[in-house]
Amino acid sequence: MHRGVCDMNNEAALQQLVELSRREFLARGLTAAGWGSFAVVLGAGTLETVRFFFPRVLYQPPSTFRIGTPEAFLARKGEADEYGVIFVDERWKPEQRFFVVRAKDRVYALTARCAHLGCTVNWFSSLDIFKCPCHGSQYHSDGKNFAGPAPRPLDRLRITVGVSGDLVVDTSIIYSVERFEADGAFVALA
Amino acid sequence: MANSRTDKLRRGALEWITASQLYRSIFRHGYDDTVRNRALEVTSNAFLHLHPITIPHHAIKVRFTYCLGGLTFFMFLVETVTGVLLMFYYRPVTEYAYADMKTLQYAVYFGMVLRNLHRWGAHLMVVLVMLHMLRVFLTGSYRPPREFNWVLGVNLLVLTLLLSFTGYLLPWDQLAFWAVTVGTNMAAATPFFGAEGPFHGLLGVDGTNDARFLLLGDVRVGGSALLRFYVLHCVALPLVAGVLMVVHFWRVRKDGGISRPL
Amino acid sequence: MKQPGETRITSERPVAQAFGAMPTGRPGDVAVFPYLVYIEFLAALLFSIVLLVWSLTVDAPLLQEANPGVTENPAKAPWYFVGLQELLVYFDPWIAGVMIPTLIIVGLMAIPYLDTSTNAVGRYTIRERRLVISHFGFGFALWWILIFIGQFLRGPNWHIYWPWQDWSMVKSAEATLWDFPWWVGLPALIAYFGGPLFLAQKRWPWLLERLGMTRYVGAVTLALLFYGVPIKMLLRLLFNVKYVLVTQWFNV
Structure with a gap:
């Protein structure tokens, strides 16, 4: 040295x-x-x-979908369950992977992507719960997780009333659990 | 004595062949069963020369090794050959991949058998490599001086699993798609480097720059994921596995030969 | 063809004796060609036949074309990863999908650096190494048991379905899970990882002596991490515990 x-x-x-x-x-x-x-x-x-391996541009399919007028959701009547949910609409699940939930005074969009590992959850109306086929996570009708490995409730998507008067869901804008209410991830029904 | 005449003829023909320039240019050893020839048959053959010339008698007992390591390598060769053949018909594009599987099944002679050989061979290889590890453990063959070769072996086990997993996506059917969706979402849960893992905020990691994106080339399983898995499966991982295998076999010789009781 | 000085192998001169004179061979060694090469050849031939018959009789699976909107129910990983998928029921993804595989790989690679004895090499020594082999055997068995459960006992929505049960039967919702409060979970974890370090040293003092501090701590920690997996699974199965420790950043 x-x-x-x-x-x-x-x-x-x-x-x-x-x-x-x-x-x-x-x-x-x-x-x-x-x-x-x-x-x-x-x-x-x-x-x-x-x-x-991280390109500058991603080619994504369109992420906004019109789902009909608020009045159409208001028109369908029913009993609210203990989570304030009147019905869960599955029409957009197969193609766009989200559910539309009609609660007592509001409509919001729940992603069908399981909060655990991203499988598409299924709605069981008779049991009033969502179940994930991959690892058995289970959620209440409002998206709150209660069994299985899911670490948090189902995410909510941006939902607004568009210029045409239709409800518009944007699947690329996802709200975290804590900010559902603060960010207004719902449309209030009159 | 017809027997002795045919015998003579056979010997004559053999001698004529083995004395020819062509034969002698390929095989650098004689044909007779002699000690010298037995040694040369191993050392002068590119494929056999990974072997030593002699080996302890107990090591050739099938019930010692059950040939598990060698058979794993054999399965790798089967996978290589059948895989290369399948590549002649398969296009790693979402529009074509599934259709090409159907083409292989219904429009190509022996296409389905080849695909079966590739699929079941892969399963067999995974089982064999695990059993090989168990055998090496039970015979204490990981102990010094063979520690590093055991480490190489663990790496080869992981590579075998990765090869199987990347190949799993290529048929582009429901089985493939969801298995890989679940598998790659686990990458998103990596601490620090995954968009849904603990502490991801510290490095500013989100869905477009995390570990899962690295695998998929996108935020979801799609065309770029198929292409990435295809390249990994057909080129990158086999190359790495090949290099590690060469070192693994070489180290068997260099770290004291096949394990033997002291 | 015979060259001067060559030894011909005849029935009167056994191979071992002939090779005993060779510089490379030890007494008792046999020639690789043909004795080893033909075994390798036969093994490869046998497996070729098995694989070919298997491939001619059973077709590889191919389901519907990939569809991101419809998740297979149940959606299973390839069988060699089903064990890990089964663990996803009991652990958060960053543990089951990242930490456990990493620890398995690191743990396996660490084995020869923790168990450095050079005794009992080159033969099946199950009786002489009961302790080491029972730990490894338990891990190896657990891996296959988890694969068996995931592959054969898990049905739609990842519920347990026994082989004689029909998958069309809808299973009801599961019990709501609960977490340990932090003042239970944290001491429990500390006791679990700290306690055995001292207890094992008390019970088997020769262990620390033989391994040295680094190896001893490494080996005991790896073993505790490993046995933590079935323990956490039992906590879930018997007491519906979801997390042992809940923190702001991660849950265990």
């Missing part, structure tokens, strides 16, 4: 550095430059390879 240059405050080490011959200085510089460029090439290569 007689060539070790670590502590520049150390008088002896400084002296040693000053006394480096030109040949030694060159050799050490070249070594540093060599390893440095090796590290840079390796790092750049890794970075490029990883970045390569």
Whole structure:
């Protein structure tokens, strides 16, 4: 370790550095430059390879769907269950993967994507629950998880009244559990 | 004595063949059953030379190794051959993939048999590699000096499972689609690097830059996932597995040969 | 063809004796060609026949074309991952899908660095290594048992259906699950991972002596992590416990 240059405050080490011959200085510089460029090439290569797998543009299918007027949902009568849900409409599940829930005073859209691992959950009207076929997660009619491995309720999707007066669901805008109410992930019915 | 005459004829023909330039250019050893030839048959053959020339008598007992490692490698070869053949008809595009499976089944001679060989061979390979690991464990063959080869073996086990899993998506049927949806959603649960895992917020990870996206090339299983799995299945993973296998076999020789009682 | 100095193998000169004179061979060794090569050849032939007959008689499955709107019910992973899928019932995805597989792989790779004895190598030594083999055997068995449960006993909506039960029968909702409060869960976890470290040292003092501190802690921790899996499963099955510890960031 007689060539070790670590502590520049150390008088002896400084002296040693000053006394480096030109040949030694060159050799050490070249070594540093060599390893440095090796590290840079390796790092750049890794970075490029990883970045390569994340493209700039994604080609996605349309994500907004018109689901009919609020009046149409208001018109269908029924008894509310203990979670305030009157009925769960499954018409958009097969193609667009969401349910529309008609509660006492509001309509909201629940994604059919299980909060656990993304399987499509099924609605069992006779049991008044959603069940996931993959790992047996179960949710109440309002999307609240109560059994199985699901870590949180079913997510809600953005639902608004569009210019045509129809309800519009946007499946690309997802609301977290905590912000259902705050962000108004529902449409109030008169 | 007709017997001795045919015998003489046979010997003559054999000698004529083995003395020819063509034969001698391919095989660098004689035909007689001699110690020298037995050694040369192993050392001068590219495929056999991974073997030593001699081996402890107990090691060739079938009930010691049950040939499990060798059979796993054999299954890898079967998978390679049948896989390459299937590639002649299969296109990894969502519009065509499923139709090509039907073509293989109904319009191609022996297409279904080839697909069956590939599928069942893969299952067999997974079982064999697990049993091979059990055998190595039960005979204490992972103990020094063979530690590193056991590590390589574990890596090969993982690669076998990854090869099977990436191949599972390619038929693009319901079975494939949902198995892979579930499997890749687990990647989204990775701590720090998955969009739904604990602590993902610390690195600013969301659905478009997380571990699952890396696998799928999209936020859901679709065309880019099919292409990525296809390339992994047919090129990337077999190459890695091939390299590791070469090292694995080589290390069997270098780490003290096939395990033997001391 | 015979060259000077060559040894011909005849019935009077057994192979072992002939090879005993060779520099590469130990006494008792046999020639790889043909004795090993023909066994390998026969094994490959046998498996080719089995695989070919299997492929000619049973067709690989192919369901309907992939449809993101309709989830298969039940949707099962490939059989070799069904064991992990079964664990997803009991653990959050980041544990069952990421931590457990990682720990299995790391644990397997660590085995030769934790068990460094060079005794009992090269033969089946089940009686001499009861402790080590019973742990490994339990893990190996658990892997296959979970695969069996997931593959054969799980029906629609991942409910347990016995083989004689009809899948069209709808199963009712399951019991609501509950969590340990943190002042139970946290001490329980600390006791579970800390306690055995001391107890095992008291009970089997030679263990720490032989392994050294690093290996001892590593081995005991890996074993505890492993046995935690069936313990958590039992907590769920017997007492409907969902999480042992609930925190703001993750749940265990």
